[in-house]
Amino acid sequence: MAGASTTAVAQEFETVIGLECHVELSTTTKMFCGCRNEFGAPPNTNVCPVCLGHPGSLPVPNERAIEYIVRIGLALGCDIAPRSLFHRKNYFYPDMPKNFQISQYDLPVCVGGHLDVEVDEHVRRIGITRVHMEEDTGKTTHAGVTGRIGQAEYALVDYNRAGVPLVEVVSEPDIRSPEEARAYLTELRAILEALGVSDVRMEEGSLRCDANVSVRPAGSHELGVKVEIKNLNSIRSLERALSHERDRQVELLRAGGRPVQETRHFDEETGTTHPLRSKEEAFDYRYFPEPDLPPLELDPAWIEAIRATLPELPAARRDRLRREHGLRPEQASIVGSDARAAEYFERAVALGAPGPAVARWMTQDLAAYLNRTGEGWEELAKRFSPEALADLLRRSEEGELSSTGAKAAFELVVETGRPLGEVIEERGLRQVSDTSQLEAWVDEVIAENPRLVEQFRGGKEGVLNALVGQVMKRSAGSANPQAVSELLRSRLAEP
Amino acid sequence: MPVDIDIDHVARLARLELSDEERERLRAQLSLILEHAAKVSEVATADVPPTASAIPRPTVLRPDVPTPSMGPEEALANAPDREDDRFRVPRIVEVE
Numbered sequence: 001m002a003g004a005s006t007t008a009v010a011q012e013f014e015t016v017i018g019l020e021c022h023v024e025l026s027t028t029t030k031m032f033c034g035c036r037n038e039f040g041a042p043p044n045t046n047v048c049p050v051c052l053g054h055p056g057s058l059p060v061p062n063e064r065a066i067e068y069i070v071r072i073g074l075a076l077g078c079d080i081a082p083r084s085l086f087h088r089k090n091y092f093y094p095d096m097p098k099n100f101q102i103s104q105y106d107l108p109v110c111v112g113g114h115l116d117v118e119v120d121e122h123v124r125r126i127g128i129t130r131v132h133m134e135e136d137t138g139k140t141t142h143a144g145v146t147g148r149i150g151q152a153e154y155a156l157v158d159y160n161r162a163g164v165p166l167v168e169v170v171s172e173p174d175i176r177s178p179e180e181a182r183a184y185l186t187e188l189r190a191i192l193e194a195l196g197v198s199d200v201r202m203e204e205g206s207l208r209c210d211a212n213v214s215v216r217p218a219g220s221h222e223l224g225v226k227v228e229i230k231n232l233n234s235i236r237s238l239e240r241a242l243s244h245e246r247d248r249q250v251e252l253l254r255a256g257g258r259p260v261q262e263t264r265h266f267d268e269e270t271g272t273t274h275p276l277r278s279k280e281e282a283f284d285y286r287y288f289p290e291p292d293l294p295p296l297e298l299d300p301a302w303i304e305a306i307r308a309t310l311p312e313l314p315a316a317r318r319d320r321l322r323r324e325h326g327l328r329p330e331q332a333s334i335v336g337s338d339a340r341a342a343e344y345f346e347r348a349v350a351l352g353a354p355g356p357a358v359a360r361w362m363t364q365d366l367a368a369y370l371n372r373t374g375e376g377w378e379e380l381a382k383r384f385s386p387e388a389l390a391d392l393l394r395r396s397e398e399g400e401l402s403s404t405g406a407k408a409a410f411e412l413v414v415e416t417g418r419p420l421g422e423v424i425e426e427r428g429l430r431q432v433s434d435t436s437q438l439e440a441w442v443d444e445v446i447a448e449n450p451r452l453v454e455q456f457r458g459g460k461e462g463v464l465n466a467l468v469g470q471v472m473k474r475s476a477g478s479a480n481p482q483a484v485s486e487l488l489r490s491r492l493a494e495p
Numbered sequence: 496m497p498v499d500i501d502i503d504h505v506a507r508l509a510r511l512e513l514s515d516e517e518r519e520r521l522r523a524q525l526s527l528i529l530e531h532a533a534k535v536s537e538v539a540t541a542d543v544p545p546t547a548s549a550i551p552r553p554t555v556l557r558p559d560v561p562t563p564s565m566g567p568e569e570a571l572a573n574a575p576d577r578e579d580d581r582f583r584v585p586r587i588v589e590v591e
Contacts, residue, residue, distance in 0.1 A: 028561060035561070035562075047570045048565050156583055157581055294548050294550070294552040298554070
């Protein structure tokens with residue numbers, strides 16, 4: 001089954017996926033106390049009586065965090081509850097010193113939104129059940145012989161992350177394939193980035209995702225047995241884990257079996273999922289209203305003020321790039337989904353570079369470079385600025401650089417860090433359109449290739465390319481091929 | 496109205512080991528508490544909206560401004576065990 005295509009599986013079975021995404025907010029301080037919210041600080045330096053759960057300490061919600069969750073809710077088209085409640089989620093695990101996590105239960109801040117995702121130029125609307133506010137937990141490290149959780153001798157706990165504002169975005173089970181799940185998470189990340197509410201760094205855990213997946217015979221409306229997958233640390237992991245889990249469940253059903261409801265752990269190395277041993281009872285969290293926090297009542301005027309500050313969201317930006325700059329859908333999706341890519345694009349265009357050419361470069365040579373180096377647009381902008389790209393495009397437009405020369409110049413600039421103008425001069429990349437120099441090469445080539453000249457004059461048009469090639473070779477690539485071609489034609493037309 | 500309570504389930508959730516005597520005593524006490532709480536729903540009327548807080552307080556929010564943290568020494572002062580600046584806890588296993 002492994003590797004079976006989505007299409008093949010889709011004809012017989014339907015995959016039903018819901019995602020729960022956790023977003024750490026990029027506030028300065030924690031959710032309920034004034035300790036700093038920062039990644040990578042020395043252990044237990046950002047802690048206080050509130051986040052350590054000392055008796056008598058009282059939580060006070062962070063206004064910025066509430067503003068951020070409202071921003072997220074509004075961007076996802078949710079209703080913002082005028083009144084919501086915090087609940088205690090009780091459990092026994094040393095990652096929370098209080099033995100409970102403050103979360104929300106039946107009255108979250110945001111309910112009922114949606115997110116449109118595009119797969120293969122087909123747009124699907126994924127429902128958002130709710131978006132609620134909670135706090136992150138501390139970081140436990142299992143120590144001992146192997147470092148594996150089952151064989152660990154003890155655990156070490158750092159509470160710097162305990163109490164960091166965390167938003168959970170819960171989707172409806174509307175997602176139908178691993179590809180759609182990837183598109184959903186990619187779009188959610190782009191929206192969060194545009195909103196400026198989170199670092200959305202999956203590798204640092206500021207965006208995390210759990211997936212619920214089940215499979216049912218195509219055409220059925222009943223939900224299959226649901227399996228929850230944890231430990232999805234990248235968008236690629238999410239897609240791989242879901243493909244594997246879908247195939248595993250399909251195989252079980254085909255063999256006349258049935259998946260069991262359980263939590264499975266995705267193993268990055270093998271690309272497979274494994275059951276986590278866990279007692280059903282452990283999931284009785286005994287939620288009850290947090291007695292230390294009054295209901296959260298939000299002033300409708302404040303919510304409207306926040307709505308007024310929402311930035312242009314990725315979907316709107318992609319639309320605009322298509323409309324205003326004539327970008328093709330796949331170009332708009334690369335340029336428009338990443339806030340920094342969009343900024344790069346707009347700066348180059350503001351300098352007078354034509355939109356389609358900028359987009360072509362960004363989605364081809366520049367994207368290839370980013371793939372190769374693993375850098376982001378912000379880093380690329382330092383090596384090869386939008387100004388440099390605009391300059392490069394202008395030189396190409398004016399005929400100073402051939403397309404080969406432009407590519408070579410770009411590679412040299414990112415490699416050496418030297419200015420574009422210098423690189424062009426030094427490496428002799430300037431395209432020669434100077435007629436007297438071209439004429440000399442053209443005349444030499446005509447004199448040395450009497451047979452080709454004969455054939456061309458006899459009506460074999462295609463021969464011209466061979467002659468252009470000869471001139472290009474003679475010029476070591478610096479001749480302007482179009483000028484060469486024109487010159488050859490006019491010379492050969494002479495008696 | 497007597498309320499039946501699964502004392503073993505409650506004890507397991509709270510990670511408490513109870514002797515037979517404690518189980519009986521606590522079962523009776525908890526039942527009484529629940530009976531008492533059940534009385535509230537007898538008097539609650541349809542026109543009173545449910546609430547989670549008896550005191551009418553406005554929402555109090557805190558500006559996103561850092562205040563001093565206590566630092567590892569003070570934080571770990573009462574820790575039963577530590578390793579460098581982290582709390583050391585027994586190995587984590589699921590119950591039973």
